[in-house]
Amino acid sequence: MLLRNGCFFEVTIIVGAPPFKKAAMASKSKTSKQNTTTNASLSSPATLTGAVHYSLKKISPRKTDNKSIHEWLESMKESSPPRSRRCLRSDTSATLEPETPDTQYKAWKARHPSALDNFDRIFEVADAKQIFVFLDYDGTLSPIVEDPERAFMSDEMRNVVKEVATFFVTAIITGRRREKVYEFVQLPELYYAGSHGMDIMGPLPQTSNGVKTYGTKTLDGTGNEVVLFQPANDITCIMDEVYRLLEEKARKISGARIEHNKFCVSVHFRCVKEENWLHLAEEVNSVIKSYPNLYATQGRKVLEIRPSILWNKGRALEFLIRTLGFANRNGVFPIYIGDDQTDEDAFKVVARRRHGLSILVSDSVKETHASHSLQDPNEVLKFLQHLVKWRKMSVRS
Numbered sequence: 001m002l003l004r005n006g007c008f009f010e011v012t013i014i015v016g017a018p019p020f021k022k023a024a025m026a027s028k029s030k031t032s033k034q035n036t037t038t039n040a041s042l043s044s045p046a047t048l049t050g051a052v053h054y055s056l057k058k059i060s061p062r063k064t065d066n067k068s069i070h071e072w073l074e075s076m077k078e079s080s081p082p083r084s085r086r087c088l089r090s091d092t093s094a095t096l097e098p099e100t101p102d103t104q105y106k107a108w109k110a111r112h113p114s115a116l117d118n119f120d121r122i123f124e125v126a127d128a129k130q131i132f133v134f135l136d137y138d139g140t141l142s143p144i145v146e147d148p149e150r151a152f153m154s155d156e157m158r159n160v161v162k163e164v165a166t167f168f169v170t171a172i173i174t175g176r177r178r179e180k181v182y183e184f185v186q187l188p189e190l191y192y193a194g195s196h197g198m199d200i201m202g203p204l205p206q207t208s209n210g211v212k213t214y215g216t217k218t219l220d221g222t223g224n225e226v227v228l229f230q231p232a233n234d235i236t237c238i239m240d241e242v243y244r245l246l247e248e249k250a251r252k253i254s255g256a257r258i259e260h261n262k263f264c265v266s267v268h269f270r271c272v273k274e275e276n277w278l279h280l281a282e283e284v285n286s287v288i289k290s291y292p293n294l295y296a297t298q299g300r301k302v303l304e305i306r307p308s309i310l311w312n313k314g315r316a317l318e319f320l321i322r323t324l325g326f327a328n329r330n331g332v333f334p335i336y337i338g339d340d341q342t343d344e345d346a347f348k349v350v351a352r353r354r355h356g357l358s359i360l361v362s363d364s365v366k367e368t369h370a371s372h373s374l375q376d377p378n379e380v381l382k383f384l385q386h387l388v389k390w391r392k393m394s395v396r397s
């Protein structure tokens with residue numbers, strides 16, 4: 001379909017198909033305890049096996065009327081409630097308990113128990129499985145801050161993620177531009193899926209003959225061969241145009257900020273006075289309503305403008321597991337940790353699988369498909385340290 005400025009937006013793409021079987025694997029199961037190969041050690045060149053068609057369904061464009069603008073705003077507020085308000089508003093709450101913050105929070109914690117407190121029980125079943133670790137970035141590995149350019153992760157967090165990646169296939173799945181999140185994380189041994197999974201890059205895996213995968217073999221910034229998968233790669237010039245238009249609008253609203261995430265664009269509300277939120281949301285709507293193939297999702301004081309394709313963090317998670325050669329559902333144990341609404345797509349995918357662990361990072365009540373919770377990035381750090389310790393102990397035993 002031809003959109004604007006000569007940009008084509010295809011819903012079916014054709015990609016090259018180098019074998020993409022990851023270190024088989026860093027995550028060792030009980031049956032291969034001696035193998036502690038790291039992701040970084042992947043060096044065998046991939047062999048092209050021919051083109052593969054990968055079909056993407058288009059989702060129907062969402063109406064953006066006044067009602068949906070108000071829903072955006074409500075949803076953004078629920079995503080980032082002030083610390084003082086641990087409970088949901090009564091109109092969105094599913095609980096029948098008295099509406100005090102503490103009882104509601106306790107009831108919520110009972111439904112989404114701490115992944116730290118329940119670690120041993122959770123990991124009893126994971127021990128013999130292929131564990132994959134998927135991590136969101138903002139609000140999960142780094143604390144939420146006002147300036148998105150300064151959302152740094154601590155060295156302690158970087159060190160533990162590095163250690164995690166020596167034992168398990170580890171990927172960052174973020175709404176950010178992939179290059180930007182790499183700047184923050186700086187760990188070449190990980191997979192990176194930017195733009196809510198619409199831009200996946202990973203190190204070339206060790207290959208075994210006949211393993212099929214998707215993506216294009218290419219070189220990264222340092223000249224290493226990598227695999228790249230971009231299901232919406234025809235949308236970039238539209239996103240450039242939308243970014244420019246939104247920048248113009250944002251200039252007139254104090255505190256508003258637009259971030260170009262390559263295959264999507266973020267509109268930041270965090271530093272905008274709440275009385276101006278409606279105005280900013282209306283301006284966003286006035287831009288995107290001319291683009292029927294774009295829609296907005298909501299996050300923590302942010303609107304994310306994205307292409308209307310059926311691709312999200314959940315699809316990215318499935319894609320990585322499948323292309324790494326682990327179609328066998330029972331043998332795989334994905335762990336997904338995230339703090340925001342866009343992570344819900346991944347939580348749903350984990351929930352549909354027989355095994356896995358989904359963790360919402362939140363210190364307040366939020367509706368979620370995650371089975372477990374952690375309060376904040378500090379608890380994420382502790383959980384990852386625990387995971388490493390647990391794996392080291394099981395290697396020894």
Ligand SMILES: O=P(O)(O)OC[C@H]1O[C@H](O[C@H]2O[C@H](CO)[C@@H](O)[C@H](O)[C@H]2O)[C@H](O)[C@@H](O)[C@@H]1O
Nearest residue numbers: 137138144145146148151174175266270300302
């Ligand atoms: O998928 P994520 O890694 O969680 O990325 C989602 C968005 O995160 C960033 O925005 C959020 O964090 C900022 C820095 O702490 C904060 O200022 C903002 O209010 C949050 O919404 C990022 O800037 C966005 O581009 C991402 O889409």
